[in-house]
Amino acid sequence: MNAPTTKTAASAASGTNGYNFAYLDEQSKRMIRRAILKAVAIPGYQVPFAGREMPLPYGWGTGGIQVTASIIGRDDVLKVIDQGADDTTNAVSIRKFFARTAGVRTTTRTAEASLIQTRHRIPETPLQAGQVIVFQVPIPEPLRWLEPRETATRRMHALGDYGPMYLKLYEDIARFGRVTTAYDFPTMVNGRYLMSPSPIPRLDNPKLDRSPALQLFGAGREKRIYAIPPHTTVKSLDFEDHPFTTERWSHICARCGAGDSYLDELVIDDRGTRSYVCSDTDYCDSRLSAGGRR
Amino acid sequence: MYVAVKGGEKAIDAAHELVAKDRRGDAAVPVLAVDQIENQLGLAVDRVMAEGALYDRRLAALAIKQAAGDLIEAIFLLRAYRTTLPRFGSSEPVDTAAMAIARRISAIFKDIPGGQFLGPTFDYSHRLLDFALEDEAAQNTAIDDTAGEDHATEAGPSALKPVTAILERDGLIEGEAADAGQPVGDITRVPPTYPAARDVRLQALARGDEGFLLSLAYSTQRGYGRNHPFAGEIRSGHVAVEIVPPELGFAITIGEVELTECQMVNQFKGSADKPPQFSRGYGLAFGRSERKAMAMALVDRALRAAEFAEEITAPAQDEEFVLSHADNVEASGFVQHLKLPHYVDFQAELDVLRRLRDEPSLQEAAE
Numbered sequence: 001m002n003a004p005t006t007k008t009a010a011s012a013a014s015g016t017n018g019y020n021f022a023y024l025d026e027q028s029k030r031m032i033r034r035a036i037l038k039a040v041a042i043p044g045y046q047v048p049f050a051g052r053e054m055p056l057p058y059g060w061g062t063g064g065i066q067v068t069a070s071i072i073g074r075d076d077v078l079k080v081i082d083q084g085a086d087d088t089t090n091a092v093s094i095r096k097f098f099a100r101t102a103g104v105r106t107t108t109r110t111a112e113a114s115l116i117q118t119r120h121r122i123p124e125t126p127l128q129a130g131q132v133i134v135f136q137v138p139i140p141e142p143l144r145w146l147e148p149r150e151t152a153t154r155r156m157h158a159l160g161d162y163g164p165m166y167l168k169l170y171e172d173i174a175r176f177g178r179v180t181t182a183y184d185f186p187t188m189v190n191g192r193y194l195m196s197p198s199p200i201p202r203l204d205n206p207k208l209d210r211s212p213a214l215q216l217f218g219a220g221r222e223k224r225i226y227a228i229p230p231h232t233t234v235k236s237l238d239f240e241d242h243p244f245t246t247e248r249w250s251h252i253c254a255r256c257g258a259g260d261s262y263l264d265e266l267v268i269d270d271r272g273t274r275s276y277v278c279s280d281t282d283y284c285d286s287r288l289s290a291g292g293r294r
Numbered sequence: 295m296y297v298a299v300k301g302g303e304k305a306i307d308a309a310h311e312l313v314a315k316d317r318r319g320d321a322a323v324p325v326l327a328v329d330q331i332e333n334q335l336g337l338a339v340d341r342v343m344a345e346g347a348l349y350d351r352r353l354a355a356l357a358i359k360q361a362a363g364d365l366i367e368a369i370f371l372l373r374a375y376r377t378t379l380p381r382f383g384s385s386e387p388v389d390t391a392a393m394a395i396a397r398r399i400s401a402i403f404k405d406i407p408g409g410q411f412l413g414p415t416f417d418y419s420h421r422l423l424d425f426a427l428e429d430e431a432a433q434n435t436a437i438d439d440t441a442g443e444d445h446a447t448e449a450g451p452s453a454l455k456p457v458t459a460i461l462e463r464d465g466l467i468e469g470e471a472a473d474a475g476q477p478v479g480d481i482t483r484v485p486p487t488y489p490a491a492r493d494v495r496l497q498a499l500a501r502g503d504e505g506f507l508l509s510l511a512y513s514t515q516r517g518y519g520r521n522h523p524f525a526g527e528i529r530s531g532h533v534a535v536e537i538v539p540p541e542l543g544f545a546i547t548i549g550e551v552e553l554t555e556c557q558m559v560n561q562f563k564g565s566a567d568k569p570p571q572f573s574r575g576y577g578l579a580f581g582r583s584e585r586k587a588m589a590m591a592l593v594d595r596a597l598r599a600a601e602f603a604e605e606i607t608a609p610a611q612d613e614e615f616v617l618s619h620a621d622n623v624e625a626s627g628f629v630q631h632l633k634l635p636h637y638v639d640f641q642a643e644l645d646v647l648r649r650l651r652d653e654p655s656l657q658e659a660a661e
Contacts, residue, residue: 019378023378024378027380048485048487050482050485051485052482053373053377054374054377057626058631059629059630059634060627060634083637087303090634092306096303120638138628138631149614150488151488176650178650199636201641201642202642221627223486247642264637265641
C-alpha cells in the first residue's frame with residue numbers, strides 16, 4: 001500500500017514478492033473454483049464458500065475480487081467498473097490491485113475485456129460469448145429485507161417459498177400504484193431460484209436474461225457465490241397487469257447524445273441546474289470517438 | 295466537470311502519500327520504533343493479535359504502526375496477512391491448567407488451592423493521570439526486575455488445577471464436554487452455518503470485536519438474557535503449544551503463547567433430564583485481554599440458552615444475530631462502504647420517487 005506507486009503492470013507485479021499470482025494461494029483458489037462450479041450447476045443458488053480476508057475492506061468488493069482472483073489467467077484482459085465508470089476511485093484501486101498482483105493486461109473497453117468486474121452496473125455494450133462478468137454483491141439474499149434470518153431464508157429457497165416476495169410487490173402496487181424497489185430488483189433464475197442481481201438499476205435487469213456471457217456473483221462478507229450460466233433465463237418479478245419497468249429519462253446524454261443508456265444526474269451550479277451523462281464511461285467515450293455527438 | 299465528479303488515480307496516490315505523512319507526524323519527534331510498540335504498548339498488541347487471530351507480537355506491532363494506532367485497521371492488516379498463510383495442521387489442545395501463571399483470581403472462593411495471584415492489573419489503581427510518565431529520561435533506567443515479586447515468584451506457579459474442578463468433583467457444575475478426538479471447526483476455512491457448534495461459536499467470539507462483546511455481555515447483566523454469572527476463575531500466563539508431527543507420532547513443543555482464560559460459573563435450575571447444577575461460560579483470548587475474555591464468557595453462556603431450554607428473548611442469546619455481527623473487520627468494512635459512490639442506485643431511487651410524486655391519485659390522497 002505504501003510502496004511507491006508504479007505505473008506499469010510488469011514492474012508493479014514485481015513489488016508483491018511473497019504473494020501468489022493474483023494474491024490468493026492456489027488452495028484458496030481451488031476452493032473458490034469449486035464453489036463457482038457448483039454455482040454454475042445450480043443457476044441462482046447461493047453457494048456458501050469460506051471467503052478469505054482480502055487486503056481491501058469488506059464492502060469494497062471482496063467477493064468479486066476473490067472470484068476474479070480465482071479465475072483470472074495470465075492471458076486475461078481485465079476491465080473493472082464501479083457505477084459504470086472505469087475511473088471511479090474504487091474501480092481504479094481494484095484494477096491496480098490485479099495489475100500489481102497478477103500483472104495482467106487491463107482495458108477500459110468492454111469489447112476488448114475477457115473478464116469484467118463490476119459494481120452496480122452492467123455495461124451498455126452487449127456482452128459476448130466467452131466473456132465473464134463478475135458482480136460485487138453486498139447482500140446476496142433477495143429475501144433478506146423480508147426475513148433477517150439465514151436459517152429461515154435458506155428454508156424458503158429450498159421450498160421455493162417466494163410468496164412473501166410477491167406479497168411485498170403486491171402491497172407496493174396496492175399502496176403506491178407501482179413497485180417501489182428501485183435497484184437490486186429481484187429476479188427468478190431458470191424458473192427456480194429467486195436471485196438478487198446485486199444493486200444494479202432496473203435498466204440492467206433485462207441484460208441478465210439469456211446473456212451469452214458467464215455471469216458470476218461474489219459476496220465476500222456474506223461468503224456466498226452464485227452464478228448465471230450463459231443463455232439462462234432470468235426474469236424480473238412482475239404481475240401480468242403490472243409488468244416490470246425500467247428507469248426512463250426525458251433527457252439524452254449531454255456528452256454523446258445517447259438516448260438508450262443509464263444516465264448519471266449531475267448538478268452543475270448553485271441554482272440546481274441538472275445535466276445528464278452516461279454512467280457507462282466506455283460506452284460514452286466509444287460513441288464520441290465513433291463520430292462525435294449524434 | 296465530469297472527471298472532477300468521478301475522481302481518480304492521482305487522488306488515490308495523493309491520499310496514500312498523505313497517510314504516510316500524517317503517520318510520521320512532526321519530523322522533529324523521533325520516529326516510533328516497532329520494538330517500542332511491541333514492548334510498551336503490549337495491551338494494544340494483545341488486542342490486535344486476539345482479534346486479528348494471529349499470535350505474532352512483532353507483526354501486530356508493525357500493523358499498529360502502519361495503522362497509525364487505529365486498532366481495528368491494524369486487526370484488518372493482520373487478518374489480511376494471516377489469510378494467505380498455509381495451514382500445516384492443528385496443535386494439540388493447549389493445557390491451561392499447566393499455565394505458567396502471571397495472574398490468577400477467583401471471585402467464588404476466598405481461598406483456593408494454589409492461591410490467588412493479582413499479577414499486573416489496573417483493577418485497584420486510582421485512575422489519576424501520572425504526570426511523572428511525561429519525563430521520559432527518568433524512565434530510561436530499567437525498573438527493578440524483582441519489582442512485585444515479593445508476593446509472586448518469578449516464574450509464577452504452574453500446574454494449578456482450575457477452580458471449577460473443585461465444583462466439578464462434587465458434581466455441582468456440568469462436566470467439560472470436549473472430546474479430544476473430535477475435529478475442531480474453523481470458520482476461516484468452512485463458512486459458518488446456523489445453528490453453529492460450540493467450537494465454531496467460541497472461535498467466532500474469540501475473533502469478535504471486544505467492544506461489541508462487551509456491550510452484549512453488559513446487556514445480559516442488565517436483564518436482557520440474564521444468566522447469573524460468577525467469575526469462577528480468570529487466569530493469564532504462558533502455555534506451551536504442542537503439535538504431533540505425523541512422522542514422529544508424539545507431541546513436541548513448538549513454542550508458547552500468552553493467554554487469558556475466563557471460566558464463568560452460571561446458575562442453572564435444572565430440567566426434566568438434568569439436575570440443578572452450575573453451568574459454564576468460557577472465554578479465551580491471546581495476551582492479557584481480560585475484558586475480552588470475560589465478555590466472551592458471558593456471551594458464550596448466553597448463547598447456550600437453547601441447550602438449557604431457556605427462553606430466548608434477548609439479543610445476546612440470539613446466535614445468528616451475535617455471530618454474524620461480531621466481526622469488526624466485516625462490520626467496519628460494510629458500514630464504511632457507504633462512502634463508496636452510489637450514484638447509480640441513488641438515480642434509480644430518484645426515478646421511483648419522482649414517479650410516485652407525479653402519480654395523481656397519490657397527490658389527491660395526500661391532499
